Amino acid sequence: MKKLSLLLSVVIFLTLLPMTAAASGIQVILNNKPIVFSDAQPFKKGTDVWIPLRQSAQAMGMKIGLTKGTDKVQLTDSLFRVSLRIGTNAAVMNEEQTVSYGAAAISKANRIYVPLTFFSKVFGFETAYDNDRSEVVIGLPKNFDDIFAPTIVEFLNTGAYQQLSDNYFDETIKPLIPVKALQAGWEQTIATAGNFIGIHKIQSNTNDTVNKEINVTLNFSKENVALLIHLNESGKIIGLRLSPLQPEAALPAGLTEEDVTVGTGSAYPLEGTLTLPKNATGPVPAVVLVQGSGPSDRDETAGSYKPFRDIAWGLAQQGIAVLRYDKRTFVYGKSFTPEMLTKFTVKEETVDDAIAASKLLKGDKRIDPSQVYVVGHSLGGMLAPRIDNEGGDFAGLVILAGSTRSLWEIIADQNADFIRAMDDKDPKKKANETWLAAEKIRAEKLSSLSDKEAIEQTLFGIPALYFKEMDQHGAQSLVSRLSKPILIMQGEDDFQVFAKDYSQWQEHLKNNAKASFKLYPGLNHFFVNYEGKDQNTVEEYNHPGNVDKQVILDIGQWINKQ
Structure with missing residues (x-):
């Protein structure tokens, strides 16, 4: 107010800002944050874009290991356990489901590479490659909220407060919400709202432009409670709040x-x-x-x-x-x-x-x-x-x-306001100013694009056809x-x-x-x-x-x- 997914989960009037301008070579943006590759670099071969696996996995918060004497690779975090072999195009999820992901994983100069389809097929991430900008965008999976929110609630309900903090909290929030405060908050909620029954509803706040916000309605025996989860661009929790929900308003008489x-x-x-x-x-x-x-x-x-x-x-x-x-x-x-x-x-x-x-x-x-x-x-x-x-x-x-006005003009103004409010000492401010100027130049050329060209390009992270078709009416x-x-x-x-x-x-x-x-x-x-x-x-x-x-x-x- 999405990369493609933003279209369905963020208010169009508010669009997420990229965190830095594009670098030389192929730039990879993961959850709105660029991955810095120190040695192995992404490359394009044929129709596939190849991504170095180690640094990508680490940027996702996953641990990566290679079994000695084999070509078996393991990726683990608190949600996923994935294993794959170099030279094959299938991965095993959580020791149960086998998923094919296109071209086989390869080893090059002692570095492991996977095709971009690995992230979409295995993890369900939204992926896109903009050839004009040499930019890969990898976003959260469509059903991320439905996976993430129940996991957080389960940790709270089972008393796994330390594990919740260790695995999901951003370092900046840990001192502000210590483990004892997590425990006290949940226990106080139970004391007031009664026994926990289950999750009633999960919904994203589509008005949050900078961070992701998930609103969860929890059913307790005495009353419902709202759980508000704030995530940063890396998918780490930077805010967690429990609060009683106002009772549903009654239909007025008459x-x-x-x-x-x-x-x-x-x-x-x-x-x-x-x-x-x-x-x-x-x-x-x-x-x-x-x-x-x-x-x-x-x-x-x-x-x-x-x-x-x-x-x-x-x-x-x-x-x-x-x-x-x-x-x-x-x-x-x-x-x-x-x-x-x-x-x-x-x-x-x-x-x-x-x-x-x-x-x-x-x-x-x-x-x-x-x-x-x-x-x-x-x-x-x-x-x-x-x-x-x-x-x-x-x-x-x-x-x-x-x-x-054109929708892209409003989005540009909103982003300009956001950038203007950034600290002048923040190195991201200049990068975002450069990015915004480039997006506005691209927007001014919208009318000259064919529908096919507009489908293949993005503007403010949204397929350009969305804006072009709207401008035509x-x-x-x-x-x-x-x-x-x-x-x-x-x-x-x-x-x-x-x-x-x-x-x-x-x-x-x-x-x-x-x-x-x-x-x-x-x-x-x-x-x-x-x-x-x-x-x-x-x-x-x-x-x-x-x-x-x-x-x-x-x-x-x-x-x-x-």
């Missing part, structure tokens, strides 16, 4: 909710919730809620926020039906193949499903088909004009923290021609979408007499009013908060006046 399916009969049906005023008479106006980028549930859950639930309940209390649904990448993201993802665009990610949601509402006899509106947040706000134009055919549009030209009612809303404390984005909406809509604008002091990207610790960082989203009531009231009054 409302009713029912389960619906968006896209019934399609390849990707999506479960959703339709919120209705219980005592409404006659067909009522309705709203389709469209989420921001990244995989998102129907509530658009982000940290401690559930903004779409807040909006749905608040609008229904004003006599407006609201449809919210799980996003396609949230439901099906892990099933998408690498080939599918290379061609993945916002049309598949958001547009098609929002159009299906509009048609679902218009076919409901309880809904006034001439009064169906779209409320798009963040990327959903950017795409709302396109959704309307390509089949949504809404009565009006509400844009929450959206933009008419830019919001700016659609908005300038728009004559329908449109309401633009922006929080002044939003550090993901900027004041100039709000101003540009005003400029593009200056000839639309039906355009309205609302700017809210003190509200952040999710229209929550927050002051305190972690303010103006993604961490502030972890502090409980709700969408400001005035914002929801303003949306409802605007719709009811149309």
